[in-house]
Amino acid sequence: MDRAGARVIRPPAWLVVALATIPIAALALFYAWPLATLFAETLGTDAVADTVRRPTTREVLWFTFWQAVVSTGATIAIGLIPAWLLARFDFHARAVVLGTLTAVFVLPTVVVGGAVLAVLPESIERSTWAIVIAHVLFNIAVVVRLVGALWERLPTDLGAAAATLGAGPWRTFRFVTLPLLRPALLATASAVFVLTFTSFGVIRIVGAPGTRTVEVEVWRRATQLGDIAGAAVLTIIQLVVLGLVLGAAALLQRRWTIALDLAPTRRRRVRTTRERQTVGVVASVTMAVVAIPLVAMVVASFSSPTGWTLAGWTNLDGGEIRPGLRVGVDSMAAITASLRFAAWATLFAVIVGGLASLAIAATQRAGRLLDVGLTLPIATSAVTIGLGLLITFDAPPVDWRAEWWLVPVGQALVAVPFVVRAIVPTLRAIDPALLAAAGTLGASPARAWRAVVLPMAGRPLVAAAGIAAAISLGEFGATSMLSRTGDQTLPLAIESLLGRTGSSLQAQGYALATLLAAITVVLMIAAERTTDR
């Protein structure tokens, strides 16, 4: 085995270097440099002291923190119920429930925000509660996936052992299951905390006017008040807070990790009538909680104070009164802009992510480094990425702020990590013996690589393109920072429409949100189908 491992044929070094050049250059130019500029231009200036001393900074930080804590707690408490159901039982609609929860997680934030807005009564539709509800809805899938992955492998006999010792279902959960799930719960809590702490789209859509998280405040300072330095300081504070929280979580994680004899996944068929009832009720309630807001959003797109209407779907030019002057938003223009940006962002993301994946899969340690480097943009918020680009490329010779391609570059940065995730596992799974076989047939390592690896990269590349397109179509944070007047994308148009009064504007906003949701789901399903085949 050892000898075989050592003699695996790898593509030659020059090829790996050539593959990695473009991704590394892109990462350095559009991520590392902007982030460094962000630090360099703000640290040590008066802006730091000014921002720290400003009372609103403390208010914004405190609000961001507690709404994230409440959102995380609520998400886990509620998400544990479907997580238990899906981890422990095999039933007919299992795939449907899991698929629906996952679909909500991949929907753009403005769509989930719009759905919550559509379903909530007027008294709380723009409030902190609406924010928490949207965060829960959005992130239930994280609990189901991360906690469920451990839960379905906990030996069921541990629960049986607890029962023979006199523990009923609730106490078995409290004294045995919950403590054993702690590592997964912590990982879930960290992930959901980061997602809700840096929440932007949801806050802008369902938050009460003036509700500001750090992200919203960064956007407001940079784009509305022109206080770029203040915005930059806030992004740094946010990075520090998130770094501390994740560091503490990593320390706890190490202490809480318990060596477990995990069982192979064995979900139980529903047997007794009582089980059937429990599973039926939990599955139905889960589906209702997730689907009702989305249905409400579709219904709202056909609603007007006087009854049903198609106006939200037909009035796509936004009620142009005179050429160039309209009461609403030009939907057609937003759709066109979105498609154009998404096409370019997809192209950028697939080129950078695809080349990076080939390089990562062909190497060991160096590849992992590139992998981590390309994942960093996920850990940095989209608004921060946008701000970094904004302040870095603002003076000659790199005065690129007005360039049309800066928006798709920002979107591509957000999408690249997902592209890499979609491609690398397939490439890593290629049997090295195939390369060796090509070698014995007289192919040079480079030629063997071209004949074996490249053809197999095609399918995951197509899937990755679908994912990248879905992400850039729904991208809101970076686009909000980078987009200029006249280049409004769908998410921006939706936010703007839902934020205004007037039922016809609202209906139009819901129609666009429905359209965006449909496109996203279709792209994601197509991507998954491509990978599975």
Place this chain on the structure above:
Amino acid sequence: MTAAVTDGHAVRADEIVVRFGAQTVLDRATMHLAAGEVVALVGPSGTGKSTLLRVIAGIVSPDAGRVVIDGVDVTTSPTHRRGVGMVFQDNQLFPHRRVVDNVAFALQMRGVSKHERHSVASEWLGRVGLDGYGQRRVQGLSGGEAKRVALARSMAAAPKVVLLDEPLTGLDRDLHDRLATDLAALLRDTSTTALLVTHDHSEAATIADRTVALADLQSSS
């Protein structure tokens, strides 16, 4: 709940039928244990011995038949209300609890104070030859030690019957024989009613008062 059945038997399993899909695992199996009796149930592996044990414990619900413990029909009672103790083949110790908290678990479920349950648990650890092991983590235990902890855990709250599912399988010969002798002594000293499932006839002879073959309990065989 249900009419009491008083005939002197501590445990009765009557006409138990269990089917997994199309396969009939237990076909009207019947077995009775007198109070204080230790019975070994023998038979080749995969024939449903463990399933019968699990039916008595309430972990598997039978398709037909009746389970009576101490005169009470418990067929529809959940496991935690049956008052059974069980030793699993792979112990199933709680990995997040120290040894003493594993042994004290049943007492904790009964609301016994921490001080008292720890003192009872320590006493039981002494009885199974593990004095001073209370504060250890279960992951560091040897196979024989873990088995002794599992045994102490199952008996610490004085269950009405102890169910032993291949408790000594997989231990090396020396350890196996020593544990078998200790187990026999412990069950006798405490007058515990116990049902032992094993495929090993000599083990059955060492531990049990009486040995029955599963095949003899079923109607169709």
